[in-house]
Amino acid sequence: MLSRVADSLYWMARYLERAEQTTRLLDANIQLMLEQKPDAVQRQLSRIHLSLGAPFRIEGSLSVPALEHALIFDAKVHSSIISCVMAARENARQVREQISSEMWSELNGLYHFVKRYEAEDLEQQLPLEFLTEVRRNISLFKGETDATMSHGEEWWFLQIGRHIERAVNTSTMLKVHAAELSGEADIEHLELLALLRSCNAFEAYLKRYTAEFSAELIVEFLLLNPQHPHSILFSVRRLADSLAALPDVSSRGQRSRVERLAGRLVATLSYSSVEELMSGGLHSALENVIRQCAQLHAGIHQAYIDYPIEASLPA
Amino acid sequence: MFDPQGGVRSHYAPLFEMLEDSPAAELRRAKQESDLIFLNQGITFTVYGREEGTERIFPHDLLPRIITRREWSLIESGLIQRITALNLFLRDIYHEGRILDDGVVPRALVYTCKYFRRQMKGLHVPKGVYIAVTGTDLIRDLDGRFMVLEDNLRVPSGVSYMLTGRQVMKRIFPKVFRQSGVLPIEDYPQALLQSLNALAPEGRDEPTIVLLTPGVYNSAYFEHTFLARQMGIELVEGRDLIVHDNIVYMRTTSGLTRVDVIYRRIDDDFIDPLAFRHDSILGVPGLFNAYRAGNVTLANAIGTGIADDKALYAYVPRIIKYYLGEEPVLPNVETYILAEDEARQYTLDHLDKMVVKAVGESGGYGMLIGPQATRAELEQFRQLILADPRNYISQPTLMLSRAPCLLDGQFDSRHVDLRPYILYGDKITIVPGGLTRVALRKGSLVVNSSQGGGSKDTWVVDES
Incomplete structure (x- = not known):
């Protein structure tokens, strides 16, 4: 393509x-x-x-x-x-x-x-x-x-675009509420509902945790729920899977970099507990996710879109 | 459609019967149906000058124009002859220039033409083929004879309307189609691909072929996407291509892929900012060098425009005779070269019956239409011609033939021309038919899509 x-x-x-x-x-x-x-x-x-x-x-x-x-x-x-x-x-x-x-x-x-x-x-x-x-x-x-x-390369690029954007969006949503969710500021019940609704996650949250709203559970759901399509973990996993489905350009060394970045982000989230993430400061944890997404964006661009000519001349 | 005695010509009979049996409402519905198909398939062209380019459908007239197989054979052999000769002419003027030495075509005429590309001098093109794709405009005079109005040897367009028009007609008039014995044209994309394949640089046995478009804002963008899809080749823009060590590559997600043949739909001027217009951002820097090095084929070749120049047109019959030793099968519209004494005298004597054209101009500028001109205009042109006879040609005022059209549910006749598409690879192929363009405005002779022109399907039928 x-x-x-x-x-x-x-x-x-x-x-x-x-x-x-x-x-x-x-x-x-x-x-x-x-x-x-x-x-x-x-x-x-x-x-x-x-x-x-x-x-x-x-x-x-x-x-x-x-x-x-x-x-x-x-x-x-x-x-x-x-x-x-x-x-x-x-x-x-x-x-x-x-x-x-x-x-x-x-x-x-x-x-x-x-x-x-x-x-x-x-x-x-x-x-x-x-x-x-x-x-x-x-x-x-x-x-x-x-x-x-057809679910070929073209389709996978659509998936990559969608999920990188979604991961950044949900992270930004949470980040804006970071102080309140970490207990440093007050938040009204209605505002929590709006946060969940903004992430399409209200009903799914109720099914998972019942109508008991706590900041910690909401963070856990939006950040680490493996099944909800708007959670950050779900989005970055989809992103990594889509990247893995692209053609192999490993000869250029760029793909391995993209895969490494994606793998690290998935691993960080997959093997973290909500307590750990919040103990280091929710705000900085989210900033970290957003920064890694930006690196992935740049990495994808360099590997597939705007790579240097010398690195990719056919042998 | 009718013979001089008012009877229906036999090859129009099945169509005529169908029309006789169809109430006006039914025809109107068929027309709406056909418009809708065009719109939904996005068969549009872009009108310039409005915000973000406005897309319009190309008006399509439901009544096909019918040509008999006998008439077609004549057109076909005439076009093969003409294109063969024009191609030999291009090879000659970009190499030895024998025809110039022999004084058949004036040297000055060739060297001062703005479409002559000195960069092409001495360059060998694969199989000696310069014009892989031509669209030649034909008209019919009052005696029914086909004659050549103009050759389009650079980047002729419109073939997608020919192909999609046929698809729509088959859906709307399936029965008449079967009865009429219309020759198929559907293999055009395949024939085009074969021609391009044949022109690949030597040693590139499985060439990668691409279609180079100026991009979505070009008026013919629909056609570019259509042809690329029909041939199954990549549609590229200038920014997708890179030249490295005189080899052309396209940038893909799996790395650089070498490109062997470029069916380019960009004019010479814009194709390489290093070789031609340096302000072009549509082209590919370095492409011309790769071309000269023989690593990539451009179809059509650079510099073919010299052979469809207005002044040169007058020489085409002599060019045919010079290279092939034959009389032209399809005549030119009679054209007087005003640098020649006898022709000039004749023109000046009959100025009010002639059309005079300045050779360097196009699009109707610098033109005198004798029958419609005032006395002062006639006098002005008389002086212009006498001052610089080389700059002018003249032609008798033409009567274009007309064909019946269905307009707002009524039949009426309009002026038409015919553009068949000629492909040149290993050999010359022409799919039977072409694009019939119609001047939809009453009395108008202008068939261009941007000026109220439309199209018709063209049927070549067996009389038997």
């Missing part, structure tokens, strides 16, 4: 995962904030902002409509739904002949749906229906991807 194609597929998957993350975050928090006091709402707004990597500058205090507007419509905000969907579609367009017609048609439909939604619609009512529809569309796209595309 052409390196450029791999790169486009990787980013297409990352941007869609990011769009989904923004959508879920808004969805989980909009209803919550209806029931909160003004200062709690402020705190929550700034958490959402930080969870998305602080994608825009806040001048003065932030309001709910302003945040909604920025994260839905603003094409200059890099994690807004419109930016992510447009970027995903543009990447898909570059490799139109590599993805199935069904995938293209879902993604194209999502793009037109998002473009049609207007600021006036948002003034009329909460954007909940809109958010649900975006999520449904993304799920359809993922379903078509699995059902209509």
Whole structure:
């Protein structure tokens, strides 16, 4: 497969995962904030902002409509739904002949749906229906991807993009709540629920631990649960498996580096207990995961996309 | 469709019967169905000048244009003759230049043409084939004779519309198809691949072939993806290719892969910033050197545009005669070279009936259409011609033939041309038919897709 194609597929998957993350975050928090006091709402707004990597500058205090507007419509905000969907579609367009017609048609439909939604619609009512529809569309796209595309190298690059993005997203979510979860600050029950909902993990958590919410159990679930698709451990395992499925380019020495990085990250999480991770400081443990993901991203780029010519000339 | 007595030509009979039996509503539905297929398959071209490039479907007329096998044999032998001669001409002017020495074609005309590439001088191309793919535009005069309007020897496009148009027609008119005995064209991608294979550098027995596109913003991008998919070859952009030690590689996830043949859909000017336009970011630095070293084949070769130059066109009949010793099977549109005394005098005497074209221009610039010109314009051109006769050619005003079309549920006739695609590898192959382009606006002679042109399926049928 052409390196450029791999790169486009990787980013297409990352941007869609990011769009989904923004959508879920808004969805989980909009209803919550209806029931909160003004200062709690402020705190929550700034958490959402930080969870998305602080994608825009806040001048003065932030309001709910302003945040909604920025994260839905603003094409200059890099994690807004419109930016992510447009970027995903543009990447898909570059490799139109590599993805199935069904995938293209879902993604194209999502793009037109998002473009049609207007600021006036948002003034009329909460954007909940809109958010649900975006999520449904993304799920359809993922379903078509699995059902209509060969699970070859192209597909694996989509998996890599999706899971590296997800690992970073869940880590960032947890990091933003690190002080509260480590007992250094107070957190309301509702805010814990919003955290779980933002990671698609509310019902799964209940099944695992019942409706007893403790900071430690929530950290354990989102960080180390081996079965939940949004937990960090699950995501990095998927990432490592997908990397292992790529063609062998070990002659260049780069693959072994990528595999080593992925293996180390999986091992760190697989053989750690939540107590150990938290004893060294939850915040720094999460920072560490995020940093390792960034190294993996750079490693993948060097091994498959932008490698030096000399290292890879055929013998 | 009709003979001069008003009867239906026999090869149109099955189609005519079907039309007679179909109520207008049914035809309208068929038309909608065909438009929908085009849209859903993304068979579009890009219109420039709007934000992020607007994609439109290429208008497709439901009524096929029908050509008999006898007519086709003549077209085929004429095109084979013409392409053979033009290819010999290219080899000659980039090597010894005998035709220039013998004074058949003026040296100055060749050397001052902006499509002449001195970088090609003395370069041996595999099998001596310069033009692997040609799209030659044919028109029919009022007597029904086919003649050549223009050769497209650089990067002709439109073949994907020919192929997809046929697919759609088969789905919509299956019955007429069977009764008419239409010759198939579906093997075009395979024939193209074979030709490209045949042109691989020597010693590269299982060549890696790629299609080089300028990218998604090119108006013919759909066609590039379509052909790459149909041939099962990689669709690459300039940034996917690297030249190292005069060998071309493409960057893949499993390392660099050597590339042997490039079916390039980028113009000469943009193909290598080191050899041609240095501001091109679409091309591949160093590609031309690799080409000169014989390590990679470009199809078409660099510098083929000299042979489809407007002024040179007038010489094509003489070129055919010079290399093959034959009279042209397909005539040119009569063209006067105004540097020649007799032709100039004739043109000046009949200026109000002629079309005069400046040879260096294209797209309708620097042109006089005699019957539509004012007295002042005629006088202006008279002076221009007398001042620099070499810069002009003239042709009699043409009457393009017309074909019936289905427009808004009504039948009407529109001007058409025909572009068959000629492939040259080990031998010359032409799939029977081509792209019929239609000037959809009433009275218009312009068939270009960007200017309200559309297409029709072209059927070559056995009369028996």
